[in-house]
Amino acid sequence: MYHLQQIKLIKRPSGTPTNEDFEFAEAPIGEPAEGEVLIRTNYISVDPYLRGRMNNVKSYVPPFELDSVITSAVIGQVIESKSTHFEKNDVVTGGLGWQEYSVVQESEVRKIDTNLAPASAYLSVLGMTGLTAYFGLLDIADPKEGETVVVSGAAGAVGSVVGQIAKIKGAHVVGIAGSDEKIEYLKNELGFDAAINYKTEEIETALAKACPNGIDVYYENVGGEIGDAVLPLLNKFARIPVCGAISAYNNKEADIGLRVQSYLIKSSALMQGFTVGDYASRFKEGSEALAGWLQAGEIQYEETITEGFENTIDAFLDLFQGANVGKAIVKVSDIE
Numbered sequence: 001m002y003h004l005q006q007i008k009l010i011k012r013p014s015g016t017p018t019n020e021d022f023e024f025a026e027a028p029i030g031e032p033a034e035g036e037v038l039i040r041t042n043y044i045s046v047d048p049y050l051r052g053r054m055n056n057v058k059s060y061v062p063p064f065e066l067d068s069v070i071t072s073a074v075i076g077q078v079i080e081s082k083s084t085h086f087e088k089n090d091v092v093t094g095g096l097g098w099q100e101y102s103v104v105q106e107s108e109v110r111k112i113d114t115n116l117a118p119a120s121a122y123l124s125v126l127g128m129t130g131l132t133a134y135f136g137l138l139d140i141a142d143p144k145e146g147e148t149v150v151v152s153g154a155a156g157a158v159g160s161v162v163g164q165i166a167k168i169k170g171a172h173v174v175g176i177a178g179s180d181e182k183i184e185y186l187k188n189e190l191g192f193d194a195a196i197n198y199k200t201e202e203i204e205t206a207l208a209k210a211c212p213n214g215i216d217v218y219y220e221n222v223g224g225e226i227g228d229a230v231l232p233l234l235n236k237f238a239r240i241p242v243c244g245a246i247s248a249y250n251n252k253e254a255d256i257g258l259r260v261q262s263y264l265i266k267s268s269a270l271m272q273g274f275t276v277g278d279y280a281s282r283f284k285e286g287s288e289a290l291a292g293w294l295q296a297g298e299i300q301y302e303e304t305i306t307e308g309f310e311n312t313i314d315a316f317l318d319l320f321q322g323a324n325v326g327k328a329i330v331k332v333s334d335i336e
């Protein structure tokens with residue numbers, strides 16, 4: 001019997017996760033039953049939100065069980081089908097396990113069109129992170145021509161798409177990211193009007209300089225001191241979609257910063273949290289818009305691809321070190 005490698009969560013991380021919280025295990029490759037398919041994993045998405053699922057706390061998605069396989073968005077190829085909906089070699093995506101092969105119900109995966117974009121793009125700009133950028137920015141913030149949009153985590157999967165959509169809408173776009181390489185990428189490749197390296201610049205001063213007309217939209221990906229620095233610069237009726245707060249995901253203690261109330265009152269600002277799942281009924285709209293911009297060359301995307309299933313945990317841990325530009329993805333095998 002053939003065996004596969006898989007990755008399990010064996011300990012709930014305390015603070016920043018380490019390799020000791022995970023375990024590689026072997027399991028038999030299952031046989032698909034009627035209505036099921038056997039999939040070989042090609043690409044695995046590693047995402048900051050998975051950190052939250054490693055804690056045993058109530059959230060918008062249930063926590064991972066200990067000693068069970070971690071799951072996230074995966075691209076794979078059907079290598080055996082007992083479903084009338086799929087044929088051998090179909091390329092599919094779904095929320096699958098961190099393992100080299102999966103046997104799943106036909107309803108758990110959907111086909112993707114690799115003529116439109118390479119398969120991995122369905123984990124980035126055409127996948128969950130692209131949709132998160134699209135709905136958080138356009139539905140909550142609705143930036144207008146000439147407004148100033150600031151985005152943190154700007155060179156990452158969500159942030160890089162947010163900034164480019166804001167440019168399409170005619171905004172003055174300022175990105176905040178953690179390395180000079182990322183700053184150059186935002187300004188020179190993606191056309192951001194300004195970009196700030198929060199690790200080397202004094203964030204309040206740099207923001208004031210980059211936003212001479214104040215801030216109309218702050219797309220929040222990181223929280224912490226960066227989120228605090230934005231508040232005094234908010235314009236009247238500013239909007240703040242709260243997408244993520246990665247700077248706090250590994251905190252062992254409560255994350256207490258500036259109190260937001262007086263800033264929101266003074267600027268009549270709206271601060272709204274959301275999860276991309278809130279927009280599930282509109283995913284088709286978002287996917288079509290993103291695919292259209294991609295095909296028209298109006299948005300581009302970057303991926304940091306880590307080769308090899310054995311490096312999946314490191315690719316996940318690297319998210320908290322800022323190692324990725326664009327979407328962090330693990331390549332497990334070639335699509336044939």
Ligand SMILES: NC(=O)c1ccc[n+]([C@@H]2O[C@H](COP(=O)([O-])OP(=O)(O)OC[C@H]3O[C@@H](n4cnc5c(N)ncnc54)[C@H](OP(=O)(O)O)[C@@H]3O)[C@@H](O)[C@H]2O)c1
Nearest residue numbers: 048132156157158177178222243244245246247275276322
């Ligand atoms: N609400 C939703 O439905 C939803 C969906 C997807 C993602 N999210 C959230 O959106 C955010 C971005 O996700 P993503 O998938 O696009 O990840 P990402 O931005 O591609 O990768 C994470 C990036 O976060 C930055 N970072 C790490 N630690 C940081 C810290 N302490 N302070 C400031 N920045 C830090 C790093 O870039 P630097 O080099 O710039 O530090 C790193 O590259 C995350 O907070 C995520 O949880 C929310």
